[in-house]
Amino acid sequence: MTDRRRFLATTLAAGAAALPGVSCAGSAAQAGKRRPRIVSTWDFGVAANQAAWQVLNKGGSVLDAVEAGARVPEADPKNHSVGRAGYPDRDGRLTLDASIMDGNGDCGAVAAIEHIAHPISVARRVMEKTPHVLLVGYGAEQFAIERGFPKEELLTPESEQAWREWLKKSEYKPSANSENKTYGKGKPGDANNHDTLGLLAVDAQGRLAGACTTSGMAWKLHGRVGDSPIIGAGLYVDNEVGGATSTGVGEEVIRTAGSFLVVELMRQGRTPQQACEEAVRRIVRKRMKTARDLQVGFLALGRNGEVGAYAIQKGFTYAVCDSGKQDALFDSTSAM
Numbered sequence: 052m053t054d055r056r057r058f059l060a061t062t063l064a065a066g067a068a069a070l071p072g073v074s075c076a077g078s079a080a081q082a083g084k085r086r087p088r089i090v091s092t093w094d095f096g097v098a099a100n101q102a103a104w105q106v107l108n109k110g111g112s113v114l115d116a117v118e119a120g121a122r123v124p125e126a127d128p129k130n131h132s133v134g135r136a137g138y139p140d141r142d143g144r145l146t147l148d149a150s151i152m153d154g155n156g157d158c159g160a161v162a163a164i165e166h167i168a169h170p171i172s173v174a175r176r177v178m179e180k181t182p183h184v185l186l187v188g189y190g191a192e193q194f195a196i197e198r199g200f201p202k203e204e205l206l207t208p209e210s211e212q213a214w215r216e217w218l219k220k221s222e223y224k225p226s227a228n229s230e231n232k233t234y235g236k237g238k239p240g241d242a243n244n245h246d247t248l249g250l251l252a253v254d255a256q257g258r259l260a261g262a263c264t265t266s267g268m269a270w271k272l273h274g275r276v277g278d279s280p281i282i283g284a285g286l287y288v289d290n291e292v293g294g295a296t297s298t299g300v301g302e303e304v305i306r307t308a309g310s311f312l313v314v315e316l317m318r319q320g321r322t323p324q325q326a327c328e329e330a331v332r333r334i335v336r337k338r339m340k341t342a343r344d345l346q347v348g349f350l351a352l353g354r355n356g357e358v359g360a361y362a363i364q365k366g367f368t369y370a371v372c373d374s375g376k377q378d379a380l381f382d383s384t385s386a387m
C-alpha cells in the first residue's frame with residue numbers, strides 16, 4: 052500500500068466514530084445496516100469500486116455495477132495480475148479467468164480465455180445468453196468473437212519482458228503475492244506478483260452481485276485454472292445471505308470451496324468477519340504444515356452491507372465504497 056493510502060486507512064480507522072457515513076477498518080467489519088455498498092480486493096479495488104459506484108448511483112443494476120468495476124483493472128496497463136497486462140503462463144501465453152454472479156443464483160464464467168480484453172463481460176454473456184455456466188479456452192474465445200468481442204494481442208511489452216526474465220531461470224514456483232508489493236511496479240521476472248480482483252456489491256434493496264477476474268498465477272502451466280472462474284470457489288453470492296470472494300492461491304480456495312463456505316457460514320449466523328476467519332482457519336489447519344508462505348484472503352459482504360475480510364498472511368488490502376466515502380482502503384487482519 053502506498054504511504055498515502057496507508058495513512059488514509061489509519062486515519063479513517065482512528066476517526067471513524069467522528070465521521071458519520073464513513074466506514075473504516077475496525078468498523079467496516081462491524082458497521083452493517085448501511086446500503087448500498089461495494090467492496091473489492093486489493094489497492095486496485097478502489098478504482099474498481101468507484102466505477103461500480105457510478106453505475107449504481109445512476110440507477111444501474113448491481114450486475115451492471117460489478118461488471119463495470121471489474122473492467123477497470125482488466126484495462127489497467129500497470130496491473131500484471133488482471134486482464135490485458137497480466138503476466139503470461141510458462142509458454143508466454145496470456146490466459147484469463149473471470150466469473151460473475153447475481154444474488155438469485157444466475158452465474159457465468161470463462162476460464163483460460165485468450166485474446167479477449169474483458170473476460171468479465173464474456174462471463175456475463177455466458178450467464179445471460181447460454182444455458183451454461185462455464186466456457187473454457189478456445190471455445191470461450193470463439194464464443195466471445197461470435198458475440199462481437201474484438202480479438203486482440205493482449206501481451207504487453209512489459210509483461211513479455213518480465214516473462215523473458217523469468218525464462219532465464221525458468222523456476223517453476225507459482226505462488227501468490229502476500230504483500231501486493233509489485234502492483235504497478237512491474238518487477239520483471241518476479242513470480243510473487245499474483246492477486247485477483249474480487250468485487251461484491253449490494254444495492255439499496257439488498258440485491259447482491261459479484262465479479263471476480265484474474266490472469267492467474269504468473270508463469271503457470273498452460274491450461275492451469277485457479278479459483279476465480281469457479282463458482283463457489285472464487286465467488287459466491289446469495290441474496291438471502293450475502294456474498295464472498297477470494298484472492299491468493301486458487302488451488303487452496305478450490306479445495307475448500309472457499310467462497311461458498313464463507314456464505315454458508317454467514318447463513319448459519321456468523322458475521323462476514325467471523326465467516327472469513329473460519330474459512331481461513333480451515334485452510335491453515337489443513338495446509339500450512341507444508342506451505343508456510345501460502346496466502347489466501349477472503350472478502351465478504353452481508354446483505355445488510357456488513358463487511359468482513361481475513362487472510363492467512365499480512366498484507367491483504369481491501370477497498371470499501373459507499374455513500375459516505377468512495378476511496379476507503381483497509382488492511383485486512385490475518386492469521387499470521
Ligand code: GLY
Nearest residue numbers: 267277299300301
Ligand atoms: N486466485 C486466483 C488464482 O489462483 O488464479
